Amino acid sequence: MLNDRLLRVLPRNVRLAVSRERLEDSCMQELRLRVGKPLLMIYCGSERMIGKERDGPYIVTKEDVKEMLEYVGNFSLYAYEQEMKQGFITIEGGHRVGITGQAIIEDGRVKNLRHISSINLRMSHEAVGCADLVFPYITQEGRLCHTLIVSPPGCGKTTLLRDMIRQISDGNRWVGGMTVGVVDERSEIGGCFRGVAQNNLGIRTDVLDGCPKAEGMSMLIRSMSPAVLAVDEIGSAQDVHAIEHAMHCGCRMLATIHADSMEDLRKKPLIDRMVAEKRFDRYILLGKRQRVGQVGGLFDSRGNLLYREAAGEPC
Numbered sequence: 001m002l003n004d005r006l007l008r009v010l011p012r013n014v015r016l017a018v019s020r021e022r023l024e025d026s027c028m029q030e031l032r033l034r035v036g037k038p039l040l041m042i043y044c045g046s047e048r049m050i051g052k053e054r055d056g057p058y059i060v061t062k063e064d065v066k067e068m069l070e071y072v073g074n075f076s077l078y079a080y081e082q083e084m085k086q087g088f089i090t091i092e093g094g095h096r097v098g099i100t101g102q103a104i105i106e107d108g109r110v111k112n113l114r115h116i117s118s119i120n121l122r123m124s125h126e127a128v129g130c131a132d133l134v135f136p137y138i139t140q141e142g143r144l145c146h147t148l149i150v151s152p153p154g155c156g157k158t159t160l161l162r163d164m165i166r167q168i169s170d171g172n173r174w175v176g177g178m179t180v181g182v183v184d185e186r187s188e189i190g191g192c193f194r195g196v197a198q199n200n201l202g203i204r205t206d207v208l209d210g211c212p213k214a215e216g217m218s219m220l221i222r223s224m225s226p227a228v229l230a231v232d233e234i235g236s237a238q239d240v241h242a243i244e245h246a247m248h249c250g251c252r253m254l255a256t257i258h259a260d261s262m263e264d265l266r267k268k269p270l271i272d273r274m275v276a277e278k279r280f281d282r283y284i285l286l287g288k289r290q291r292v293g294q295v296g297g298l299f300d301s302r303g304n305l306l307y308r309e310a311a312g313e314p315c
Helices: 012-020 062-072 077-084 132-138 157-170 213-224 237-248 262-266 271-276
Strands: 028-034 040-043 046-049 088-091 095-106 109-122 147-151 180-184 205-209 228-231 252-258 282-286 295-300 305-308
Touching: 012 028, 012 062, 028 062, 062 109, 077 088, 077 109, 132 157, 132 282, 132 295, 132 305, 147 157, 157 180, 157 205, 157 228, 157 252, 157 282, 180 213, 205 213, 213 228, 213 237, 228 237, 237 252, 237 271, 262 271, 262 282
Parallel strands: 147 252, 147 282, 180 205, 180 228, 228 252
Antiparallel strands: 028 040, 028 109, 040 046, 088 095, 095 109, 282 295, 295 305
């Protein structure tokens, strides 16, 4: 069953429909509300239609969407204008509420959204121990390798990153406890509430919440002297420049990026140069397989395969 934190943002009728399904919280990945369409859930990697008390699917209404937006925005969506223009709002716990509707354009850029017609609630999960597999490959003689997690959307890259941060911060058999600086631009890694991370990121982790990645990395280097820097979803020229600066400053880097494969990664502008220059020592490739966050392959800086999921053992 959904935890209370998530139930509180659901419209009453949707809450009742979901509650009747008696689902496992750990398997819930997305809940999609589209006005006039069936209520859909991504559950353990598969789409599932949520039904009414009797027959047929639950059909989402305009009132459902309006009610949920009021809960998500604490009855003051104006306060979330900066987030809404990016197409989502991050709520307590690191859960992301994606929204679509009519864009309000000002000076050629999206200022806000109105007449919201679709909502996608993406659940954030802590999977303690999910990073156990990768540590023998991303460490060398107790030293952490610069590591990039490569993944299509919705495959668990943030979940994996979160557990890697926790284990590096606390220390494990592969690496001693290290100070980790996290730039949590979308509040998804730590799930901060009033500045305090709600997810367990370890005892030596400092989180800079809601700050742009490039600026945040520089701020943490100046103020907190992290041994490791962690960021989610890199891609801009500013991100790349900040990562290179952090590496030159002696920080070990953990980052994620959207890509379907190593070939796809090499085609990405800006990132292709970092790959060619072997800036990252390790690449972890995720894919939609039996479970979210499952490692499909692990590569070194030259693209050599160190581990593949099919064999379940080193290559």
